[in-house]
Amino acid sequence: xxxxxxxxxxxxxxxxxxxxxxxxxxxxxxxxxxxxxxxxxxxxxxxxxxxxxxxxxxxxxxxxxxxxxxxxxxxxxxxxxxxxxxxxxxxxxxxxxxxxxxxxxxxxxxxxxxxxxxxxxxxxxxxxxxxxxxxxxxxxxxxxxxxxxxxxxxxxxxxxxxxxxxxxxxxxxxxxxxxxxxxxxxxxxxxxxxxxxxxxxxxxxxxxxxxxxxxxxxxxxxxxxxxxxxxxxxxxxxxxxxxxxxxxxxxxxxxxxxxxxxxxxxxxxxxxxxxxxxxxxxxxxxxxxxxxxxxxxxxxxxxxxxxxxxxxxxxxxxxxxxxxxxxxxxxxxxxxxxxxxxxxxxxxxxxxxxxxxxxxxxxxxxxxxxxxxxxxxxxxxxxxxxxxxxxxxxxxxxxxxxxxxxxxxxxxxxxxxxxxxxxxxxxxxxxxxxxxxxxxxxxxxxxxxxxxxxxxxxxxxxxxxxxxxxxxxxxxxxxxxxxxxxxxxxxxxxxxxxxxxxxxxxxxxxxxxxxxxxxxxxxxxxxxxxxxxxxxxxxxxxxxxxxxxxxxxxxxxxxxxxxxxxxxxxxxxxxxxxxxxxxxxxxxxxxxxxxxxxxxxxxxxxxxxxxxxxxxxxxxxxxxxxxxxxxxxxxxxxxxxxxxxxxxxxxxxxxxxxxxxxxxxxxxxxxxxxxx
Amino acid sequence: xxxxxxxxxxxxxxxxxxxxxxxxxxxxxxxxxxxxxxxxxxxxxxxxxxxxxxxxxxxxxxxxxxxxxxxxxxxxxxxxxxxxxxxxxxxxxxxxxxxxxxxxxxxxxxxxxxxxxxxxxxxxxxxxxxxxxxxxxxxxxxxxxxxxxxxxxxxxxxxxxxxxxxxxxxxxxxxxxxxxxxxxxxxxxxxxxxxxxxxxxxx
Numbered sequence: 001x002x003x004x005x006x007x008x009x010x011x012x013x014x015x016x017x018x019x020x021x022x023x024x025x026x027x028x029x030x031x032x033x034x035x036x037x038x039x040x041x042x043x044x045x046x047x048x049x050x051x052x053x054x055x056x057x058x059x060x061x062x063x064x065x066x067x068x069x070x071x072x073x074x075x076x077x078x079x080x081x082x083x084x085x086x087x088x089x090x091x092x093x094x095x096x097x098x099x100x101x102x103x104x105x106x107x108x109x110x111x112x113x114x115x116x117x118x119x120x121x122x123x124x125x126x127x128x129x130x131x132x133x134x135x136x137x138x139x140x141x142x143x144x145x146x147x148x149x150x151x152x153x154x155x156x157x158x159x160x161x162x163x164x165x166x167x168x169x170x171x172x173x174x175x176x177x178x179x180x181x182x183x184x185x186x187x188x189x190x191x192x193x194x195x196x197x198x199x200x201x202x203x204x205x206x207x208x209x210x211x212x213x214x215x216x217x218x219x220x221x222x223x224x225x226x227x228x229x230x231x232x233x234x235x236x237x238x239x240x241x242x243x244x245x246x247x248x249x250x251x252x253x254x255x256x257x258x259x260x261x262x263x264x265x266x267x268x269x270x271x272x273x274x275x276x277x278x279x280x281x282x283x284x285x286x287x288x289x290x291x292x293x294x295x296x297x298x299x300x301x302x303x304x305x306x307x308x309x310x311x312x313x314x315x316x317x318x319x320x321x322x323x324x325x326x327x328x329x330x331x332x333x334x335x336x337x338x339x340x341x342x343x344x345x346x347x348x349x350x351x352x353x354x355x356x357x358x359x360x361x362x363x364x365x366x367x368x369x370x371x372x373x374x375x376x377x378x379x380x381x382x383x384x385x386x387x388x389x390x391x392x393x394x395x396x397x398x399x400x401x402x403x404x405x406x407x408x409x410x411x412x413x414x415x416x417x418x419x420x421x422x423x424x425x426x427x428x429x430x431x432x433x434x435x436x437x438x439x440x441x442x443x444x445x446x447x448x449x450x451x452x453x454x455x456x457x458x459x460x461x462x463x464x465x466x467x468x469x470x471x472x473x474x475x476x477x478x479x480x481x482x483x484x485x486x487x488x489x490x491x492x493x494x495x496x497x498x499x500x501x502x503x504x505x506x507x508x509x510x511x512x513x514x515x516x517x518x519x520x521x522x523x524x525x526x527x528x529x530x531x532x533x534x535x536x537x538x539x540x541x542x543x544x545x546x547x548x549x550x551x552x553x554x555x556x557x558x559x560x561x562x563x564x565x566x567x568x569x570x571x572x573x574x575x576x577x578x579x580x581x582x583x584x585x586x587x588x589x590x591x592x593x594x595x596x597x598x599x600x601x602x603x604x605x606x607x608x609x610x611x612x613x614x615x616x617x618x619x620x621x622x623x624x625x626x627x628x629x630x631x632x633x634x635x636x637x638x639x640x641x642x643x644x645x646x647x648x649x650x651x652x653x654x655x656x657x658x659x660x661x662x663x664x665x666x667x668x669x670x671x672x673x674x675x676x
Numbered sequence: 677x678x679x680x681x682x683x684x685x686x687x688x689x690x691x692x693x694x695x696x697x698x699x700x701x702x703x704x705x706x707x708x709x710x711x712x713x714x715x716x717x718x719x720x721x722x723x724x725x726x727x728x729x730x731x732x733x734x735x736x737x738x739x740x741x742x743x744x745x746x747x748x749x750x751x752x753x754x755x756x757x758x759x760x761x762x763x764x765x766x767x768x769x770x771x772x773x774x775x776x777x778x779x780x781x782x783x784x785x786x787x788x789x790x791x792x793x794x795x796x797x798x799x800x801x802x803x804x805x806x807x808x809x810x811x812x813x814x815x816x817x818x819x820x821x822x823x824x825x826x827x828x829x830x831x832x833x834x835x836x837x838x839x840x841x842x843x844x845x846x847x848x849x850x851x852x853x854x855x856x857x858x859x860x861x862x863x864x865x866x867x868x869x870x871x872x873x874x875x876x877x878x879x
Contacts, residue, residue, distance in 0.1 A: 033731035034731045034775065044728050
């Protein structure tokens with residue numbers, strides 16, 4: 001059991017969030033805005049994106065291709081996890097191995113890569129752990145999805161703005177801010193497979209400017225009673241049926257205090273997920289197999305601006321991430337006991353500091369310069385068998401890194417801007433790396449934006465890839481180098497009549513030195529090497545409409561042409577076509593929203609055997625905000641047509657394909673105590 | 677980002693490029709429904725920006741007093757004119773429906789070339805109308821029309837109010853000198869929330 005490092009008193013002082021009334025997206029109608037006082041209007045934030053340049057700017061000015069998902073959409077479409085949000089981002093797809101979700105983008109989504117090619121930020125705080133470089137998209141992401149104000153997805157490399165590793169994209173989660181009125185919220189949900197979830201939140205902004213938000217969430221799921229795996233269909237392994245082997249639970253705590261430019265924020269999450277797939281050669285249908293994850297952070301930041309011309313942001317942070325996998329296996333073929341519990345553990349801790357200055361220069365230039373230092377003072381991995389005890393791995397590492405970056409936004413002409421960035425990062429492990437980025441942003445017409453983007457980025461080898469070694473199973477490789485990508489993208493954003501918005505983009509991403517697990521012919525063990533070479537090419541088209549009367553619709557089509565240069569074939573788990581659609585309509589004077597989202601993912605190759613077939617997943621949600629004073633109600637059906645579909649499995653699995661859940665339901669009731 | 681001034685040598689090139697882009701885009705989208713390059717309501721984020729800006733304009737009408745002769749009668753509408761593309765067209769301006777100031781219903785319209793500027797009680801000059809702005813401002817000298825802009829040089833050029841974005845929030849500047857040359861009365865409440873700009877000392 002992972003240690004609970006956050007005391008339960010947090011639970012008792014609970015917790016937090018008012019619908020963030022102060023963004024123009026949330027303030028629903030023009031009439032609502034006019035009813036606000038001028039003072040309050042001056043506090044309304046206009047929807048903007050923070051992540052692409054590290055400072056707030058309008059989406060069409062950002063040097064990247066960006067999608068924003070708001071809390072309003074999260075409610076309307078009944079998204080439950082970060083995975084639900086991201087699978088609706090144009091060109092993205094999510095693969096599940098019944099423990100974790102793996103994010104794919106632009107035809108690149110190796111199963112089991114822990115999402116280390118994406119950078120995940122929460123309010124600017126880095127969430128990737130320092131062992132796997134991973135991010136977690138299910139209940140193991142420590143922030144309750146209902147605390148999110150918006151998610152900004154920035155495609156492409158961003159290494160020149162953030163220290164370390166944003167090879168394929170940045171996901172910036174922005175949490176809600178406390179509203180002026182105190183808000184105490186209780187939210188409870190039930191869902192298929194014996195799933196229960198409750199949240200208690202409290203938020204308030206005091207007259208002296210101190211804003212606070214506290215929240216706690218409890219989640220428990222029994223999981224499907226039976227899951228069938230044809231690879232284990234023999235009488236010795238219960239005819240391939242795993243009984244009650246897919247349950248999980250999670251606890252999440254979040255607190256945020258802000259006052260006069262200072263923000264102190266902390267989160268803690270613990271999750272346990274049982275694994276019914278008998279991964280890593282374990283005993284099938286054994287309820288002991290489970291993955292425990294805990295992650296915690298503390299982040300103190302200070303934002304200061306001198307007039308509108310310059311400002312800085314300073315940040316201090318601490319992270320602690322732990323993992324424990326329990327793997328029951330049968331050692332009798334080697335003369336051991338028939339039931340051995342193998343324990344696989346990691347513990348990572350780091351502290352760091354960053355400082356970023358933004359300055360407006362003459363001729364309309366905006367200069368951003370920053371630096372960051374991080375001390376990964378603990379990067380430990382263990383593996384042992386319990387009873388009889390046998391230590392297989394005891395690796396205690398530490399490392400450090402620092403980086404500097406500079407970016408200048410230079411208006412060449414009134415409608416043409418050059419955005420240039422350069423970064424240097426130095427790792428104690430493999431050395432230094434320099435990465436440039438450039439963007440030309442052209443507004444030829446008021447409603448038209450053209451962006452030509454070029455970037456170079458890298459992903460540092462993770463501690464797991466470098467040091468995980470068990471004789472005969474896995475070998476260390478301290479000589480690993482970073483993966484590199486040189487990406488070119490052309491984006492056309494067009495505002496059309498009647499609030500339609502069109503985005504068309506084409507891209508070319510060659511990625512070199514991709515770190516892959518290969519078998520050492522001498523020992524038969526797996527070792528990570530920089531052997532992969534992948535070319536990603538494709539085009540995406542998205543058409544969206546948000547009407548002021550409250551209905552919205554979106555349609556996107558992505559054509560991906562990814563090639564693994566080793567065999568000129570698409571890499572594993574690379575769909576050629578992704579289609580996404582969403583539609584939401586307000587009913588009964590906006591007291592009810594009926595919404596649908598749909599994902600289509602075409603056939604994808606598996607590591608072995610038959611490919612995973614194409615699937616269509618339509619999900620429907622009815623959401624009622626404040627139909628009765630203070631109450632919100634949400635009812636969803638996911639995979640509504642009970643599509644039978646599977647995702648490719650990773651090297652950890654005997655299975656080639658892992659079948660996913662059929663039609664399932666959820667119901668959620670939320671009550672705001674101080675609702676007026 | 678409308679604050680940049682374009683070096684002169686760029687303009688011809690940009691004008692040429694703009695023509696090409698307009699033609700290409702027109703061609704690409706003409707088959708697809710709904711394209712209208714000259715009056716495109718802005719997309720998502722701009723939309724939010726102008727929703728807030730319209731609310732600001734509405735509030736300004738509540739804190740400014742026009743001289744009685746600015747209206748033909750007690751129930752005559754208060755006209756807000758938009759110079760340049762109208763970002764408020766459609767459902768956004770429905771938010772003004774039924775709203776009045778001192779009994780005058782508020783109406784909004786896009787300025788056409790031959791319109792008499794003095795019929796407008798308020799003119800919102802889009803940042804794209806850099807050239808037209810100076811003409812409008814000089815034509816309105818001594819009138820009772822509130823000029824409102826959205827680019828940094830608007831008040832230094834003689835405009836009365838300018839909307840600015842500061843850390844993604846909307847702010848406004850008032851040029852007191854320009855305001856005192858009119859017969860408008862601006863309430864102290866509005867002045868207290870504004871950044872007062874003294875044109876003589878602008879760098």
